[in-house]
Amino acid sequence: MMLRCSHLSMLVSREAAGNTFRRPNTRLRDDARMQLRPTYPVRTERLALRPLTDADVDALLSYRGRPDVCRYLPFEPMTRERLLERLSTDLGTTEISAEGQALTLGAELADTGELIGDVVLFFHSEAQSGGELGYVFTPDMRGQGYATEACRAMLALAFDGLGLHRIVARIDPRNDSSVRLAERLGMRLEAHFVRNERLKGEWIDELIYAQLADEWHARTT
Numbered sequence: 001m002m003l004r005c006s007h008l009s010m011l012v013s014r015e016a017a018g019n020t021f022r023r024p025n026t027r028l029r030d031d032a033r034m035q036l037r038p039t040y041p042v043r044t045e046r047l048a049l050r051p052l053t054d055a056d057v058d059a060l061l062s063y064r065g066r067p068d069v070c071r072y073l074p075f076e077p078m079t080r081e082r083l084l085e086r087l088s089t090d091l092g093t094t095e096i097s098a099e100g101q102a103l104t105l106g107a108e109l110a111d112t113g114e115l116i117g118d119v120v121l122f123f124h125s126e127a128q129s130g131g132e133l134g135y136v137f138t139p140d141m142r143g144q145g146y147a148t149e150a151c152r153a154m155l156a157l158a159f160d161g162l163g164l165h166r167i168v169a170r171i172d173p174r175n176d177s178s179v180r181l182a183e184r185l186g187m188r189l190e191a192h193f194v195r196n197e198r199l200k201g202e203w204i205d206e207l208i209y210a211q212l213a214d215e216w217h218a219r220t221t
Helices: 014-018 054-064 080-087 146-162 176-184 213-220
Strands: 047-051 102-109 115-125 130-137 166-171 188-199 202-212
Touching (some): 047 146, 054 080, 054 130, 146 166, 146 176, 146 213, 166 176, 176 202, 202 213
Parallel strands (some): 130 166
Antiparallel strands (some): 047 102, 102 115, 115 130, 166 202, 188 202
């Protein structure tokens, strides 16, 4: 089963759409190949996005190890051992150099350095110039718009840095907070698949939200 990070449990503020957005620093894609090598940290108004390391295992465990956070995820609450294993592979990447790869960045508070969540960009296809957005944040920071702010920065990396044409988010419709976040980001509901995937012993529906590069640029310029 594909990891569907846009199912990740999160609670964000309805007021988050009003947050000031600053386009993060990126290195534009190579002419011959679509690549993304950001300059870290990627800064927003209140956050710093940067690669995850083994030093983040306790902070990651504090939310990725919670049953409520993992409710809409295709895996159970993560253990320290599992997190360390993932940090040595996909969770520890620092760039995208080819299709099929993903970049996960930790979101930390700029003022304190506290890690409060992480966002991921999947690069699915160079030929179709398509990718996918995912996210997971601690419910302890609910209602402050941090997830929206971090996802906007990741969309900027996707469209302005990697040069993607289309980004999707795959969401369990029971995850109301994730649906609201996708809508605040300006993503359109394109499909509602009924009981199309089996997750944790039950058949679930799936919503597909999407945004095109020209729609992103119209909202941010």
